[in-house]
Amino acid sequence: MEKIAIISDIHSNIVALKSVMNDQKRLEIKRIFCAGDVSVKGSSPCECFDIVNNKCEIIVKGNVEDSLINYGNPTIDWYKDKLGQKRIDVMRNWNFYHDFYMSGSLIRMFHSTKENPWAYIMILIMYQVYLKILWTDSIHCIRANSCKIKR
Numbered sequence: 001m002e003k004i005a006i007i008s009d010i011h012s013n014i015v016a017l018k019s020v021m022n023d024q025k026r027l028e029i030k031r032i033f034c035a036g037d038v039s040v041k042g043s044s045p046c047e048c049f050d051i052v053n054n055k056c057e058i059i060v061k062g063n064v065e066d067s068l069i070n071y072g073n074p075t076i077d078w079y080k081d082k083l084g085q086k087r088i089d090v091m092r093n094w095n096f097y098h099d100f101y102m103s104g105s106l107i108r109m110f111h112s113t114k115e116n117p118w119a120y121i122m123i124l125i126m127y128q129v130y131l132k133i134l135w136t137d138s139i140h141c142i143r144a145n146s147c148k149i150k151r
Helices: 014-026 045-055 063-070 074-092 121-126
Strands: 004-007 031-034 097-102 105-110 131-136 139-144
Touching: 004 014, 014 045, 045 074, 063 074
Parallel strands: 004 031, 105 139
Antiparallel strands: 097 105, 131 139
16 A cells, blocks of 8 residues: 655744654655645744655645735745745645545545635634544545544
């Protein structure tokens, strides 16, 4: 059976990201996908972006990437300056969701919902759950940053 590592909510934490990447090597996982929120909050936005962009086969936008592309405030603007326009432009090309097959099943991966990375942000204020797997019709959905499972 094929192994895929799905990472999410890195938030510029280079120490945690390097640890996960080392585990991925140790576990002989060949494919890595990222369900968004790579930069902002932590101290290493450029390093985390570069690792994820180089190592992850698939990357979808989270609310952090949407903020960096479309919004501004003093915090977001500081991260935009650190990351630089080239990295922001790369993020623009990331989709809000990605469909792929694994072991014969269609999988849909997204950060919060397939249309809107902000849909569950209020739930996140109350709870912090990084990954839930949803079963909807014939599509298995992997959603980062969510606390509700609808069946």
